[in-house]
Amino acid sequence: MKILVTRPSPEGEKLAKILNCIGILSWHFPLFNFLPSTSSISLSKKICELYKSDIILIFSKRSVYYTNLYLNENNLHWPLNPDYYAIGNGTAIFFQKYVKKKF
Structure with missing residues (x-):
């Protein structure tokens, strides 16, 4: 095999x-x-969508890591209003460190 x-x-x-x-x-x-973006079309252009979202799907620990890095560097926090869904138990546990909310 x-x-x-x-x-x-x-x-x-x-x-x-x-x-x-x-x-x-x-x-x-x-x-x-997964690498930090160097593109001019980065998370900074999409951050408003994050805060307007009703549902946020979390697919990987790396996406959480880099998004959280961006938020910290810009003195921002994960929004509390959306419902969060994680794909995979490990991803959910990792993400729960950053958002103190049941999901």
Whole structure:
């Protein structure tokens, strides 16, 4: 059996290494990576939408990390009004550090 790990770095690399250590041949080939934006079309252009949202879906720890970094650097906070939904228990636990709200 061979496993193709598509999870972004560094989590994907760690998973592939663990699988290889237990004898399951695996390769790490991420479909995408998360990096801070250097684009002129950045979160700063979309921040109003964050505060107007009724529902916010959280898909990854990295998206939470970089969004929170931006908010902190700009003296902003996660909005409390929207309903939050996280994809994955680990993502939900990670996100709960930043928003003190049940979701």
